Amino acid sequence: MKETTNPQHPFHVCIHGITYSLFYLPLEREEAKQIELSEEINDSVSGTNEGGIVLMLWGPAYAE
Amino acid sequence: MRSILIQYEDSFRGDLLLVTPNHPLPHVTDIQGLVPAIPGQSKILLQAKAAESLQQVFRHLHCDTQFAAVSGYRTQDEQQHIWEDAIAEKGLPFARQFVAIPGHSEHQTGLAIDLAEQKSEIDFICPDFPRTGIFQQFREIAPRYGWIERYLRGKESVTGIAEEPWHFRYVGVPHAEILSKKGMVLEEYIRF
Numbered sequence: 001m002k003e004t005t006n007p008q009h010p011f012h013v014c015i016h017g018i019t020y021s022l023f024y025l026p027l028e029r030e031e032a033k034q035i036e037l038s039e040e041i042n043d044s045v046s047g048t049n050e051g052g053i054v055l056m057l058w059g060p061a062y063a064e
Numbered sequence: 065m066r067s068i069l070i071q072y073e074d075s076f077r078g079d080l081l082l083v084t085p086n087h088p089l090p091h092v093t094d095i096q097g098l099v100p101a102i103p104g105q106s107k108i109l110l111q112a113k114a115a116e117s118l119q120q121v122f123r124h125l126h127c128d129t130q131f132a133a134v135s136g137y138r139t140q141d142e143q144q145h146i147w148e149d150a151i152a153e154k155g156l157p158f159a160r161q162f163v164a165i166p167g168h169s170e171h172q173t174g175l176a177i178d179l180a181e182q183k184s185e186i187d188f189i190c191p192d193f194p195r196t197g198i199f200q201q202f203r204e205i206a207p208r209y210g211w212i213e214r215y216l217r218g219k220e221s222v223t224g225i226a227e228e229p230w231h232f233r234y235v236g237v238p239h240a241e242i243l244s245k246k247g248m249v250l251e252e253y254i255r256f
Contacts, residue, residue, distance in 0.1 A: 002254055003255060013238070013242055015242070016238075020238055024254070025070065027072050031072050032070065032071045032072065033070045034067050034068070034070075037065065038065060038066075043068060044236075045078065046077075046236070047075040047078040047090075048075065048082055048254050049082045049083065049087045050075075050082055050254060050255075051075060053070060053078070054239075055070070
């Protein structure tokens with residue numbers, strides 16, 4: 001994910017009929033990023049301990 | 065529209081956190097809501113979401129009496145004792161192969177558990193978790209609920225850890241299923 005994705009090119013995967021979009025977001029020390037999302041999109045953030053986070057988005061806007 | 069704020073500290077917390085020989089447990093990591101991994105086995109703790117999903121796997125299999133929780137959340141002191149005991153009892157090469165250096169164990173996240181076949185005698189360091197029967201079914205079903213077998217044979221050069229058929233890690237849904245379907249370990253999933 002770290003090597004192949006960015007906010008413009010997420011990794012898409014469909015699991016049990018739900019399409020998820022995932023991408024890696026690098027973060028520098030003291031850095032903060034604000035991301036605007038549609039109310040219809042769910043999000044999940046997890047750190048990696050490798051200098052960034054994995055952001056996952058899913059919801060009606062990503063439905064197949 | 066709504067906005068989410070992602071801060072640098074967020075890179076040190078979450079279900080996908082790498083804790084390895086090269087990735088020490090971050091000091092900002094939150095360990096929240098520790099609960100018994102298996103009801104009735106109150107000394108083995110996990111983060112609540114991980115424990116609940118583990119119960120879902122057992123409910124799916126209609127069985128938990130054949131499983132024993134051997135080790136879950138560990139404090140730094142507990143990991144230190146395990147490390148020192150392993151060196152004293154079996155030597156440094158064994159300890160390096162099967163016990164994480166204190167501060168570098170996934171068990172310190174509350175998201176990892178060692179499971180064993182329920183027996184009268186269970187090896188604490190290398191418990192028996194067969195690749196047959198209900199135990200293999202556990203491995204196959206677990207990703208659906210967010211769990212992966214963490215240290216796989218053939219991936220030692222990636223994880224830096226020998227195969228551990230008994231060690232499972234909660235990474236959440238759907239990450240565990242993606243990892244499983246792609247045949248990746250957590251390091252590969254984050255870096256691909």
